[in-house]
Amino acid sequence: MAVNVAPLLGAQDLSVLSDFLLFATTLAFVAIFHHHTLAIALTGLGAIIVKKLATTGFAEGAGLAGLFAHFEHEWVLLANLFLLLLGFALLARHFEASRVPDWMPTFLPDNWTGGFVLLVLVFVMSSFLDNIAAALIGATVARRVFNGRVSIGYLAALVAASNAGGAGSVIGDTTTTMLWIAGLSPLSVLHAYVAATCALFVSGIPASLAQQKHAPIDKDQPASLRISFRHVAVVIIVLASAIAANVGAHLLNPQILDTIPLIGLAVAAAILLTAPVARPDWSILPQAARGALFLLALVSAASMMPVKSLPSPSWETALGLGVVSAVFDNIPLTALAIKQGNYDWGVLAYAVGFGGSMIWFGSSAGVAVAGLIPEAKSAARWLREGWPVVLAYFAGFCLMLVVLGWNPEIL
Numbered sequence: 001m002a003v004n005v006a007p008l009l010g011a012q013d014l015s016v017l018s019d020f021l022l023f024a025t026t027l028a029f030v031a032i033f034h035h036h037t038l039a040i041a042l043t044g045l046g047a048i049i050v051k052k053l054a055t056t057g058f059a060e061g062a063g064l065a066g067l068f069a070h071f072e073h074e075w076v077l078l079a080n081l082f083l084l085l086l087g088f089a090l091l092a093r094h095f096e097a098s099r100v101p102d103w104m105p106t107f108l109p110d111n112w113t114g115g116f117v118l119l120v121l122v123f124v125m126s127s128f129l130d131n132i133a134a135a136l137i138g139a140t141v142a143r144r145v146f147n148g149r150v151s152i153g154y155l156a157a158l159v160a161a162s163n164a165g166g167a168g169s170v171i172g173d174t175t176t177t178m179l180w181i182a183g184l185s186p187l188s189v190l191h192a193y194v195a196a197t198c199a200l201f202v203s204g205i206p207a208s209l210a211q212q213k214h215a216p217i218d219k220d221q222p223a224s225l226r227i228s229f230r231h232v233a234v235v236i237i238v239l240a241s242a243i244a245a246n247v248g249a250h251l252l253n254p255q256i257l258d259t260i261p262l263i264g265l266a267v268a269a270a271i272l273l274t275a276p277v278a279r280p281d282w283s284i285l286p287q288a289a290r291g292a293l294f295l296l297a298l299v300s301a302a303s304m305m306p307v308k309s310l311p312s313p314s315w316e317t318a319l320g321l322g323v324v325s326a327v328f329d330n331i332p333l334t335a336l337a338i339k340q341g342n343y344d345w346g347v348l349a350y351a352v353g354f355g356g357s358m359i360w361f362g363s364s365a366g367v368a369v370a371g372l373i374p375e376a377k378s379a380a381r382w383l384r385e386g387w388p389v390v391l392a393y394f395a396g397f398c399l400m401l402v403v404l405g406w407n408p409e410i411l
Helices: 011-032 034-054 063-097 100-107 112-126 131-145 152-167 174-181 192-214 229-252 254-258 262-273 282-303 315-324 330-340 345-358 364-372 379-385 387-404
Strands: none
Touching: 011 034, 011 282, 034 063, 034 282, 063 100, 063 131, 063 174, 063 229, 063 262, 063 282, 100 112, 100 131, 112 131, 112 152, 112 192, 131 152, 131 364, 152 192, 152 345, 152 364, 152 379, 152 387, 174 330, 174 345, 192 345, 192 387, 229 254, 229 262, 254 262, 282 330, 315 330, 315 345, 315 387, 330 345, 345 364, 345 387, 379 387
16 A cells, blocks of 8 residues: 655755755854864855755845845945954054053952953953954963963953953944944944843853962063054044944935945045054954955855744844854854844844853854964863853843843844
């Protein structure tokens, strides 16, 4: 007797599944083979494009016409992101050249609170600098004041502080900058600081106590330290230009933000115009460009995912995205959330920003710090010694949810 067995998955379901499998495989390979991230990201993007050209096509249409239409829709976001990533890399070097980071040890107490104050300073810096730059500056200062003996647990807390500081600021983290570029008000992520501040204390205090036992703080005042106010002025001008471009466009002609990469162009123009005041460190551009292209490849791949098949936006989904961001880059996860829309963007910004701190390769700041201090490249040690970061993630998330609730906003 013949029995007809209906297929468990239809052709459309299989296509959707294969899209996400290609995307997940790309992210997994990025996490595992972190020395070849650009090649992996470009290969993954190429595989997704070829698959869509050969089968279902894109949301904008089939074939090459659909592909061109897709990037015609996405190019402003991608161009803005590229210009801002390069601009913020140059901006971070201006901040370092100002010698303000060398001045920071002056404010550190001579006990365990010194380590915690350093984490607070990294948190504050990350609110107006890229979190990668803030984490690297903090790690450099930590190596100096702890005589090169920085524990993995403290490094995890330092990365967490940089990610927490950027979570509520649209100029402090690539993920929040993406939300800003997509048209979100800076105020829409500001309440992420409720969770981020809680997480800073929950992770920072035990990490600072443990670091003091591991290697007591020993700060030395740099000899004949002079702040370069020229570089400080450039940092202020560039940041003010980015904010002015965004605010001015929203007040005068919001549609212009959908047609040209205005914010990125404003940052680029400000850097070029202030070059006679303080020359940018152009030598970092090739490496910064590689990093930017890597992120653009992941964002482009994420933009092609059939997000209607994902779980609906909710606080549970945001919590899960934060956990996933510990092992997968938070940039494409944010791109997926933007495409879905209707999240509480402050909750999402905290989740994907701070969540990546739980494992060293879960955030760009963690990868950067591990490059500076290679012994950090141990997921087992990061989890074992940096357990307060995991506790802090859930503590901050729960506090924000209890105090503020879930308030989705259509993007």
